[in-house]
Amino acid sequence: MPILELKNIETYYGAIQALRGISLEVEQGEIVTLIGSNGAGKSTTLKSISGLAKVKKGSIIYKEKDITNKPPHETTLLGLSHVPEGRRIFSQLTVKENLIMGAYSVKGKDVIQERMEMVFNYFPKLKERLNQKGGTMSGGEQQMLAIGRALMMNPEVLMLDEPSMGLAPIIVEQIFEIILQLNSMGITVLLIEQNAYQALSIAHRGYVIQNGEIVLSGKGTDLIENEQIKEAYLA
Ligand SMILES: Nc1ncnc2c1ncn2[C@@H]1O[C@H](COP(=O)(O)OP(=O)(O)OP(=O)(O)O)[C@@H](O)[C@H]1O
Ligand SMILES: [Mg+2]
Numbered sequence: 001m002p003i004l005e006l007k008n009i010e011t012y013y014g015a016i017q018a019l020r021g022i023s024l025e026v027e028q029g030e031i032v033t034l035i036g037s038n039g040a041g042k043s044t045t046l047k048s049i050s051g052l053a054k055v056k057k058g059s060i061i062y063k064e065k066d067i068t069n070k071p072p073h074e075t076t077l078l079g080l081s082h083v084p085e086g087r088r089i090f091s092q093l094t095v096k097e098n099l100i101m102g103a104y105s106v107k108g109k110d111v112i113q114e115r116m117e118m119v120f121n122y123f124p125k126l127k128e129r130l131n132q133k134g135g136t137m138s139g140g141e142q143q144m145l146a147i148g149r150a151l152m153m154n155p156e157v158l159m160l161d162e163p164s165m166g167l168a169p170i171i172v173e174q175i176f177e178i179i180l181q182l183n184s185m186g187i188t189v190l191l192i193e194q195n196a197y198q199a200l201s202i203a204h205r206g207y208v209i210q211n212g213e214i215v216l217s218g219k220g221t222d223l224i225e226n227e228q229i230k231e232a233y234l235a
Helices: 042-050 072-078 095-102 109-122 124-128 139-151 169-184 196-202 220-225 227-233
Strands: 004-013 016-026 031-035 055-062 080-083 157-161 188-192 205-210 213-219
Touching: 004 042, 016 031, 016 042, 016 055, 016 213, 031 042, 031 169, 031 196, 042 055, 042 072, 042 080, 042 157, 042 188, 072 080, 080 139, 095 109, 095 139, 109 124, 109 139, 109 169, 124 139, 139 157, 139 169, 169 188, 169 196, 196 220, 196 227, 205 220, 213 220, 220 227
Parallel strands: 031 188, 031 205, 080 157, 157 188
Antiparallel strands: 004 016, 004 055, 205 213
């Protein structure tokens, strides 16, 4: 039984159909990656899951419950955390305040403190910068803060939308390292990446999205060897 399943999802922005029947499965404990060109529908797929985009047809099943079109605050509470494209941290708030915002529904100072310590284990730098304004952090630090904020809800499934975007190769390495660590701690990961090679290298499985449809799927290692993928995404 997959932890998350999309069945024939169709999502529109007004009259524009962004998803044309997306079906995919994520098993508990997996890293699954979505790859595809600009505008293919990757971000819309994550937004459809977290409730940021309205699904017109199809259904989304999470832990055997239908969560189709549940609003973002509900999906977050259920254990699905979404780190959106472009990070979207609160630039005027400090690192600490950003993390606390991430735990908006968590009651009890002790729990919040515990969660923060867990975040600092992954991102020691955030601890050193607790009182720095989010907007003055470097790109890599902001990405770490965005992931840290998502971890404050103690998610079961972490959805990451292009976490390596615009970052220097060494920082990208660190981000991928953290994703592997989080996964080894039991967090299921749904990852969108423009860096298809790196994403497929760490993913158990991958799906290729083209024009709002899944055109190919398979094991990460098999997809890396696939000629079509090599030509389109690994060139
Ligand atoms: N808010 C919006 N209003 C109208 N159309 C949108 C909106 N957001 C996305 N779209 C359209 O939906 C389609 C899918 O977009 P989406 O953002 O999911 O692509 P993507 O695969 O994440 O691309 P990228 O790699 O550039 O981030 C595109 O044609 C895009 O123009
Ligand atoms: Mg996108």
